[in-house]
Every structure is written in C-alpha cells, then in structure tokens.
Amino acid sequence: MKAGDILGRVYLGALFCFVFAPIAASFVFSFNSDRFPTLPLGHFTTDWYVRAFSRPELWQAIGNSIAVAAMTALLSTFIGFATAYTDFRYGFRFKPAYLALALLPPTMPLVILGLAMLAWLSQLGLSGTRVGIVIAHTVLATPFAMAICRLRLSQMDPTLEAAAWNLGAGQWTAMRYVILPFCAPAIVSALCLTAAVSFDEFIVAWFVSGLNRTVPVMILEILQGNVDPQINAIGTVVFLTSMSLVIAAQFLIFRRRHHD
Amino acid sequence: MTERTSVYRIFWRLPLILWQGAFFVVPVAFLAVMTFWLVKNYRMEPDFILTNWEKTLGRGVFWDAYWLTLWRAALAAVIATAIAFPAAYTLAFRMSERTRRFALFCLIVPFFTSFLVRAYAWQVILAEGGPVNAVLGSIGLGPYVMLNSGFGAMVGYLTLVLPLVVIFQTWGLSAIDRNLIEAAWNLGATPLRTLVRVILPAARTGIFVGAIFAFILTFGDFVSPFYLGGSKPPTLSILIIDTTKSGQQWPRAAVVSMMMILTLFLTSAAALRIAYRGRG
Numbered sequence: 001m002k003a004g005d006i007l008g009r010v011y012l013g014a015l016f017c018f019v020f021a022p023i024a025a026s027f028v029f030s031f032n033s034d035r036f037p038t039l040p041l042g043h044f045t046t047d048w049y050v051r052a053f054s055r056p057e058l059w060q061a062i063g064n065s066i067a068v069a070a071m072t073a074l075l076s077t078f079i080g081f082a083t084a085y086t087d088f089r090y091g092f093r094f095k096p097a098y099l100a101l102a103l104l105p106p107t108m109p110l111v112i113l114g115l116a117m118l119a120w121l122s123q124l125g126l127s128g129t130r131v132g133i134v135i136a137h138t139v140l141a142t143p144f145a146m147a148i149c150r151l152r153l154s155q156m157d158p159t160l161e162a163a164a165w166n167l168g169a170g171q172w173t174a175m176r177y178v179i180l181p182f183c184a185p186a187i188v189s190a191l192c193l194t195a196a197v198s199f200d201e202f203i204v205a206w207f208v209s210g211l212n213r214t215v216p217v218m219i220l221e222i223l224q225g226n227v228d229p230q231i232n233a234i235g236t237v238v239f240l241t242s243m244s245l246v247i248a249a250q251f252l253i254f255r256r257r258h259h260d
Numbered sequence: 261m262t263e264r265t266s267v268y269r270i271f272w273r274l275p276l277i278l279w280q281g282a283f284f285v286v287p288v289a290f291l292a293v294m295t296f297w298l299v300k301n302y303r304m305e306p307d308f309i310l311t312n313w314e315k316t317l318g319r320g321v322f323w324d325a326y327w328l329t330l331w332r333a334a335l336a337a338v339i340a341t342a343i344a345f346p347a348a349y350t351l352a353f354r355m356s357e358r359t360r361r362f363a364l365f366c367l368i369v370p371f372f373t374s375f376l377v378r379a380y381a382w383q384v385i386l387a388e389g390g391p392v393n394a395v396l397g398s399i400g401l402g403p404y405v406m407l408n409s410g411f412g413a414m415v416g417y418l419t420l421v422l423p424l425v426v427i428f429q430t431w432g433l434s435a436i437d438r439n440l441i442e443a444a445w446n447l448g449a450t451p452l453r454t455l456v457r458v459i460l461p462a463a464r465t466g467i468f469v470g471a472i473f474a475f476i477l478t479f480g481d482f483v484s485p486f487y488l489g490g491s492k493p494p495t496l497s498i499l500i501i502d503t504t505k506s507g508q509q510w511p512r513a514a515v516v517s518m519m520m521i522l523t524l525f526l527t528s529a530a531a532l533r534i535a536y537r538g539r540g
Contacts, residue, residue, distance in 0.1 A: 005354050012363070018422070019370055021385065022377075022382050022385070023370065026381040029381070029384060078275065079276055082276065083275070083276040085272050086272045090273070098273075101276060105280070109480020109520060111497040111517075112288075115291065115513055115514065117287055119291060119294055139279070139284045172268065193372070196372045200374045216376055219376055219377060223487065227384070231377065232380075232381070234377075239374065242374065250365055
C-alpha cells in the first residue's frame with residue numbers, strides 16, 4: 001500500500017470518527033454514572049434508563065411518536081409510490097413543475113415549514129393535534145418515498161407492463177400482478193425510511209404538536225432546562241430505532257440489485 | 261377504454277398534487293399573504309398593510325442576524341466542501357467498490373438520526389469539564405471554551421452536513437471517466453495538475469450540489485446556533501422561533517421567513533447555474 005493510500009484511509013477514518021462521535025458518546029454516557037461526564041469515565045449504571053422510562057409522559061410521547069410515524073409512513077409511501085409511478089409511466093406538459101412539487105419540501109428550512117404549518121393548520125383548526133403532525137410529516141417524508149420507489153422502477157424493464165396488457169391484463173391487474181410485486185422491496189424500504197423521518201423530526205412537530213408531544217419534542221423541552229443525562233438514555237433508544245429503520249430500508253433497496 | 265385509462269392515470273397522479281398542494285404550497289403561500297396581515301389584541305386579522313415588512317426590515321437586529329446567518333452558512337459550505345473532498349477522493353479512487361458502498365451506506369444513516377440528540381452529545385463532549393478538555397488538559401493544554409461560540413455552532417453544522425457533502429462528492433468523482441485521468445498522467449501531467457485541470461472540473465457538479473445542500477441546511481438550521489452557538493447573537497431561524505413563540509407576532513416571523521426563502525432561492529439558482537454551466 002502506498003503512503004497516499006494510508007494517508008487517505010486515516011483521513012477517512014478521522015472524518016467518520018467526527019461524524020459518529022456524538023452517536024457513540026451518547027451511547028457511552030447513557031451508561032455512565034456522572035451527571036457531567038468527562039474522562040476518565042464514572043462507573044457503569046443503568047440508572048438514567050430506569051429514571052427516564054419511569055416517566056409516564058415518556059411513554060405517552062412514545063405512543064404519539066409510533067402512531068404518527070406509522071400513519072406518516074403509510075400516507076407518504078402511498079403518495080411517493082403514486083408519484084414515482086406517474087413519473088415512470090407518463091410524460092405530460094407540466095411534469096417539471098410536478099416533479100418540483102415532489103422534491104422541493106426537503107430544501108425548505110424546517111423552521112419556516114413549521115411556522116407555515118402552524119399558521120395554516122391553525123386556520124383549519126388542526127394545530128395541536130396528532131393529525132396535524134401527520135400532515136406535516138407526510139409533506140416532508142413523501143420525497144424520500146418517491147425517490148426510493150423511482151429508483152426501483154428504473155430497474156424495471158418498461159416493456160414488462162406492456163407485455164401484461166398484451167396478454168389481456170387490464171391496467172389495474174398489471175399493476176397488481178406485475179408492478180407492485182416488483183416494487184415490493186422498495187415499498188417496504190420506503191415505509192421504513194419515512195417512519196424514520198417522522199420519528200426523528202422535531203422542529204415542525206414542535207411548532208404544531210401542542211400537548212401531543214412526540215419523543216423528539218419531549219427531548220427538546222427537557223433540553224431547554226438543565227443538563228440531564230436522561231436525554232442520553234432516551235437518545236440512545238431513539239438512535240437505535242431510527243438506525244434500525246434506515247439500515248433495514250437500505251438493505252431492502254440495495255440487496256435485490258445483485259439478482260437483477 | 262379511454263374513460264378507464266384516465267381514471268387510472270388520475271388515480272396515480274393526483275395524490276401528490278392534492279397533498280403537497282394543500283399542505284406545502286398553500287401553507288407557504290399563506291405565509292406570504294400573512295406578512296401583510298394585522299395583529300390586533302394578539303389575534304391576526306386579514307388586511308393589507310406594510311407595517312410588518314417595515315418594522316422587521318427596519319430593525320438592526322434583523323440585519324445583524326441576516327448577515328451572521330449568511331456568513332455562517334457560506335463558511336460552513338466552504339469548510340464542509342474542503343474537509344469532505346479528500347475523503348470523497350479516497351472513497352472514489354482508492355477504495356474497492358465494496359468498501360465504497362459500505363462507507364456510503366454508513367454515511368446515509370446519520371442523516372436520518374436525531375440531530376437534536378447528537379447536538380446534545382456535542383454539548384457534553386465539548387463542555388469546559390468535558391472529555392475533549394480532559395484529554396487536552398492531560399498534555400497541558402486548555403481548558404478551552406468551545407461552546408456558545410461560532411466554533412461550537414460550526415461543529416454542529418459540520419456534523420449535520422458532512423455526510424451528505426461526502427456522498428454527493430463521491431458520486432460526482434465516481435462518475436469521472438478513468439481514461440481521462442490516465443490520459444492526463446500519460447501526457448505527463450503532475451498529480452496536482454491532474455487534480456486541478458481534470459478531476460475538479462469533471463466533478464464540479466457533485467461538488468457544487470454538495471455545497472448547495474450544505475448551505476441550505478446550515479442557513480435554516482436552528483439546533484447548532486441555539487444549543488452549540490449560544491443563540492446570541494441570534495440567527496434568522498432563532499429570530500423566527502423567538503418571534504413566533506413569544507407573543508403573537510407571526511406576520512413578522514413570516515417576513516423573516518420570506519427573506520430566507522428569497523435568499524435561498526437566489527443563492528441556489530446562482531450556484532446551480534455555475535454547477536451546470538457548459539453542460540448543455
């Protein structure tokens with residue numbers, strides 16, 4: 001191995017350390033007895049977990065988070081798939097505008113989206129409800145679902161659908177027996193990823209949630225008080241949840257490629 | 261047949277238009293309309309007044325926040341681009357396909373993990389009595405105050421955007437025709453010359469798209485400046501939250517939002533023009 005190669009690898013390793021340091025630190029500190037952790041570390045404890053998870057409001061927040069994430073995943077995956085299929089199958093006049101509508105939301109600063117949602121949902125009488133959070137999260141998550149489904153559709157032979165029609169299948173039948181089975185891994189992947197997006201999102205949720213706090217919103221509110229290592233414990237659980245979802249999503253979408 | 265065809269087509273096309281129309285386009289448009297509304301007795305009333313624009317844009321606080329936010333976002337985009345490049349270069353040219361895929365796989369993960377908790381972890385790591393200062397102290401340095409400063413905010417920004425910038429740059433670099441690089445070598449170009457004259461121009465789009473995303477994300481980020489940057493002086497996002505949460509001055513927060521959207525639009529449009537210039 002040349003010197004340049006080694007240097008490159010060391011550099012890459014350092015960058016990965018920086019990116020993953022906070023995730024690792026949160027995990028380590030969550031089992032550490034010190035309120036203000038430093039080196040050398042204090043002794044091992046599960047105390048922060050016990051304290052955090054004995055709070056009834058945390059369980060309520062977890063319930064809210066799961067309900068919101070599940071609804072968001074279903075809605076945004078449906079809209080995302082429908083959009084990806086439209087893009088794959090049809091050409092039409094306003095397609096650039098249509099695709100912009102599909103892909104722009106992630107570029108909008110969340111604070112602005114939060115304010116816009118709060119103002120608009122208040123007009124509709126939906127602010128402060130779980131439905132309001134689901135609406136906002138679906139806007140944010142749909143582009144990711146669309147991207148995953150579009151990626152999968154681009155791997156499909158476009159003549160496959162036409163072949164089904166020629167064999168006498170109607171459009172709905174072709175969708176049911178040709179396209180949906182082909183896209184199944186992407187759909188499950190999109191469900192996982194959009195659930196992760198919703199599960200982690202806190203700014204828009206903070207604006208519109210009112211009393212129906214999700215887990216990240218609860219973390220945000222604890223953070224505005226004092227240093228509290230319970231956050232590391234809750235955070236570690238949040239990390240593990242969203243990481244599992246994202247890893248599952250990636251496995252589903254990238255694994256199949258080798259077979260095609 | 262045509263009747264059924266159109267039902268099918270509309271069934272797949274309409275959901276996006278309805279949903280993003282009703283809950284993305286309309287709310288943002290409503291935000292724009294709201295900037296002209298009147299706030300009376302803590303309630304908004306439809307009106308057409310310019311007071312919100314005058315009061316917001318006439319305040320020094322707004323412009324201080326504006327330039328600070330713009331400066332920090334530009335700085336973060338430049339720093340992230342510079343830091344990411346050697347890593348992306350290594351990934352694109354020095355790694356096997358397998359390792360590269362695995363590395364990108366890992367880099368996607370943090371983008372979807374709670375940035376809030378990661379910022380909190382940095383608060384602990386960088387604290388005056390925290391692990392970093394403990395290590396530095398053992399070799400006789402410090403303690404340094406790293407939190408509640410521009411440095412602290414920058415650590416947050418980089419944590420947020422570095423994975424994404426590396427991914428975009430790696431994609432850009434991987435797409436370069438290897439023959440081009442070998443041709444440069446064969447024609448006697450030095451490594452530096454090859455980098456500047458061949459690799460950088462060919463990877464321009466990936467580099468710019470990464471930088472644009474870094475700019476957009478840091479420009480709107482509220483967590484880094486608030487929890488790591490000390491929130492004073494405020495950035496635009498902090499200004500929006502303060503204005504919204506304290507009292508009912510939503511229209512003025514909407515004015516700040518409009519200025520942010522305008523700035524992001526102009527900057528991205530300009531940067532995309534450069535990124536795709538000469539690409540046809």
